[in-house]
Amino acid sequence: MTRQWQLIRDAQTFMEASRRANSALKGIHFLQIARKSGRPPRISYVEKIDDGIKLLEEVLTTLEARETQETVSSGALSILYAISQKRLISGSSALKQIIRASIEELQKFKQGESDNIEEAENLLEIITSSAGEEAMKASAKVRVFMMEVR
Amino acid sequence: MLLIDQKANLLVSKIDFAEKRIKEIYSPDSILKTYIESVTDRIGTLKYQIGLAKSEFEEFVKETSFADKDHLRTAPQRGLLRDILRSYEEIEQSFYLGIDAFLPLISVWIHQSHDENTKREHNLLVAFVKELLKLSGISEDLMTILGETYACLPLYWGNVARHIAFATYTETENLRRWVLLAHEIGHVFYDLHFEEFNSNVIPQVIGKLSERKPLNMAPRELESVIYVWAEKWIPELASDCFAVKTLGPPYAVQFMLAVLDSKPDHVDVSHPPNNMRVYFTMDLLDSLAIPDFNVDSYRGIWNSYSLSVTRPSSQYILDEEIVEAALNGIDRIVSGTPIKGKWNEILSASQALSCGSLPSEDLLSVISAMALLDPTIRLDEIYPWLLERYALDPDAS
Numbered sequence: 085m086t087r088q089w090q091l092i093r094d095a096q097t098f099m100e101a102s103r104r105a106n107s108a109l110k111g112i113h114f115l116q117i118a119r120k121s122g123r124p125p126r127i128s129y130v131e132k133i134d135d136g137i138k139l140l141e142e143v144l145t146t147l148e149a150r151e152t153q154e155t156v157s158s159g160a161l162s163i164l165y166a167i168s169q170k171r172l173i174s175g176s177s178a179l180k181q182i183i184r185a186s187i188e189e190l191q192k193f194k195q196g197e198s199d200n201i202e203e204a205e206n207l208l209e210i211i212t213s214s215a216g217e218e219a220m221k222a223s224a225k226v227r228v229f230m231m232e233v234r
Numbered sequence: 235m236l237l238i239d240q241k242a243n244l245l246v247s248k249i250d251f252a253e254k255r256i257k258e259i260y261s262p263d264s265i266l267k268t269y270i271e272s273v274t275d276r277i278g279t280l281k282y283q284i285g286l287a288k289s290e291f292e293e294f295v296k297e298t299s300f301a302d303k304d305h306l307r308t309a310p311q312r313g314l315l316r317d318i319l320r321s322y323e324e325i326e327q328s329f330y331l332g333i334d335a336f337l338p339l340i341s342v343w344i345h346q347s348h349d350e351n352t353k354r355e356h357n358l359l360v361a362f363v364k365e366l367l368k369l370s371g372i373s374e375d376l377m378t379i380l381g382e383t384y385a386c387l388p389l390y391w392g393n394v395a396r397h398i399a400f401a402t403y404t405e406t407e408n409l410r411r412w413v414l415l416a417h418e419i420g421h422v423f424y425d426l427h428f429e430e431f432n433s434n435v436i437p438q439v440i441g442k443l444s445e446r447k448p449l450n451m452a453p454r455e456l457e458s459v460i461y462v463w464a465e466k467w468i469p470e471l472a473s474d475c476f477a478v479k480t481l482g483p484p485y486a487v488q489f490m491l492a493v494l495d496s497k498p499d500h501v502d503v504s505h506p507p508n509n510m511r512v513y514f515t516m517d518l519l520d521s522l523a524i525p526d527f528n529v530d531s532y533r534g535i536w537n538s539y540s541l542s543v544t545r546p547s548s549q550y551i552l553d554e555e556i557v558e559a560a561l562n563g564i565d566r567i568v569s570g571t572p573i574k575g576k577w578n579e580i581l582s583a584s585q586a587l588s589c590g591s592l593p594s595e596d597l598l599s600v601i602s603a604m605a606l607l608d609p610t611i612r613l614d615e616i617y618p619w620l621l622e623r624y625a626l627d628p629d630a631s
Contacts, residue, residue: 089387090466090504095331096390097465103324106317110290113314117297120310150460153441155433161464168457175453205313212320223327 091222097162098219101139105163105211108136112193112201112208119196133194136208137187139163144183147176162218163211170214182207236295236302241322242288245329249281252333259340265360265375266343269336269396276332276391280325287321294318332391339387339398343377354625355406356380358597361624362412363399365598366419369572370480374422378415380406384492386418388425395425407617410605413488416481420473427567431472435563436464442556451550459551467506468560474511475568478518482573483527484580484605486515490536499544501551509544510552512536514561521565524577580606587613597624 111132118125146160164179173179186204193201235243256277262270294300298311306312346356363378374397381400389396399418405411424431440460447456477485493508500507516536519529576599583593583603588611593600597620604613 089385092331092335093388093390094465095327099324099327099331102320106320106324110314110317110321113310113317114293114297116310117308117314120308121297123297149437150440150444153437156437156440156464158428158432158436158465161436161461165457165461168454173453179453216320216323219327223331 094162095219095222097159098166098215098222101159101163101166102212102215102219104135104139105208105215107132108139108190109205109208109212111136112190112205115194116199116201119199130194133190136204137190139211140183140187140190140204140207144180144187147180147183151176163215166214166218167207167210169218170210236291236300238291238302238318238322239288242284242291245284245322245325246281248329248333249277249284252277252337255337255340259344263347265377266340268375269340269377272391272394272396273333273336273389275394279392280329280333283321283325283328287318287325290321291318332389335387336389336398339377339379342379342381346380352380354621357625358621359401359406359412362597362601363415363419365596366416366480369576369598370416370419370423370476371570371572372419372422372426374426376419376422384411384414384418386421388421397422397425409601409613409617409620410607410609411488411492412601413481413484413605414477414492416477416485417473417489419480420476421469423476423568424469424472430567431468431564434567435468435472435560438559438563439463439468439556442553442559446550446553446555448550462503462551463556463560466504468564470505471511471514471560472564472568474515475518475564478515478573479522479568479571480573481602481605482522482524482577482580483519484602486519486532488605489515490532494539496543498540499547499552501547501549507547507552509540510557512540517561518565522571522573524573526581576602587611587616592616592619 111129114129115125115133118129142157143160143163146156146164149156167173167179173182182203186207189198189201189204192198193204253274256270256274259266259270294314298306298314300306300311300315306315346352347360359378359380363376367374367376376397376399378399378401380403383400383402385400387398387400389398397418399415401412401415440463443456443460443463447459474489477489490512493511495508498507498509498512505511513533516529516533519527519532579595579599580602583595583599584606586593586595587600587603587607593603595603600616600620604616607613
């Protein structure tokens with residue numbers, strides 16, 4: 085596979101990671117707005133947050149699986165790469181702690197037990213923006229290449 | 235109409251255009267048909283995503299009274315607008331990578347397979363790829379295009395992975411080189427067997443990377459090395475392994491020629507160093523124990539260049555134990571050895587060609603035999619003969 089075509093694969097993988105994290109952020113923000121205006125939350129907001137929890141759980145599972153040499157998720161590996169490019173974390177145990185705390189925040193937030201969502205929002209924002217940037221970088225290189233081919 | 239609504243309409247018009255172009259394809263051949271089915275499903279998904287993004291924006295407007303005349307005041311409102319704008323970016327990018335990158339290739343495919351000037355040579359290439367797929371037991375139809383270079387374009391349409399192979403246009407008549415397509419088909423194999431690699435090679439390599447990492451290595455650097463090995467090098471080495479076990483010496487000989495350069499130990503993010511790849515290829519040939527082929531003489535030829543222009547490297551990413559974990563794992567998963575059953579036919583075809591006669595073996599054996607022959611042997615007559623014999627309409631065969 086040439087470098088250029090590899091980039092298509094990279095762009096698609098990062099884009100999917102960014103899409104999933106962004107969807108969770110939409111759930112968070114929709115829910116915050118609805119709560120502020122006193123309207124009942126729609127089920128779709130909560131579902132988006134649930135998907136965000138699943139995403140973070142996948143990343144956590146992959147981090148743990150890496151230590152025991154078990155099956156890892158390819159998407160989660162890309163997310164870990166994207167996080168490492170954007171946020172300085174001292175090591176995998178610190179990152180695991182951040183992810184666990186974020187999952188807990190999301191659980192409490194969706195159940196209305198807490199409004200504090202800072203850690204989770206930050207982490208999802210890093211995943212969305214960093215994976216999005218990686219996807220953008222890769223597809224920009226593909227664009228140049230496609231133009232040359234045509 | 236709000237600006238985002240205009241953006242949504244623009245995306246809808248792209249979808250309409252793509253659907254129209256696909257409907258206009260008159261009587262697609264059997265290979266193209268399978269791609270059209272997959273891309274049509276993908277377009278349907280993108281259409282749904284646009285609808286979803288539109289309804290989320292409508293809801294946002296209702297909740298916030300946004301009218302694109304004034305900026306938003308609260309953090310959740312601003313955050314939500316940013317999230318919605320990102321959704322549109324994602325759809326645009328998905329459209330570009332999955333649809334815009336693919337649709338023009340339909341025209342190229344149709345042109346090459348129908349135009350009087352290219353039809354026969356393109357059909358010959360398609361027939362060769364068909365035999366290669368059959369030999370390796372891959373049932374996927376594969377569009378193959380005479381293009382810029384030997385390559386495999388992956389298209390991930392949701393959960394469906396499809397591929398398009400390319401052969402170098404200026405090597406259309408240099409059939410010896412076509413065996414390099416075995417590596418590109420190796421990428422199809424990798425995607426089909428991804429779960430096995432993901433469970434049995436990638437974790438072991440990551441384990442070794444963690445175990446062998448230098449003490450002062452920053453987590454960020456480690457993540458980069460893990461990413462390179464897991465997402466780039468393992469698929470490339472698996473494709474190399476697939477190609478050697480499928481076409482054996484003919485592939486190895488042409489591969490060595492293809493990667494011969496002045497920097498055989500150069501570490502590139504996209505591909506492992508050529509030295510690692512060639513040594514892996516030679517070791518695989520040793521383990522295949524193919525009769526009448528002297529692996530050591532080729533190893534010697536490679537070393538005469540490689541050892542002259544490079545020095546052994548001690549880079550962490552090339553740590554011996556890490557490389558060994560990767561290569562052993564890949565070798566175990568790519569378990570089929572079709573070359574063993576094909577080798578005698580290739581040798582017979584090779585003998586016929588050396589004597590100046592036309593071989594009676596299949597196209598795959600003849601082209602593989604050509605890849606092995608001394609380059610000074612002229613094969614000018616073979617190309618028109620193969621065109622005559624094999625370049626029928628692929629759907630008619």
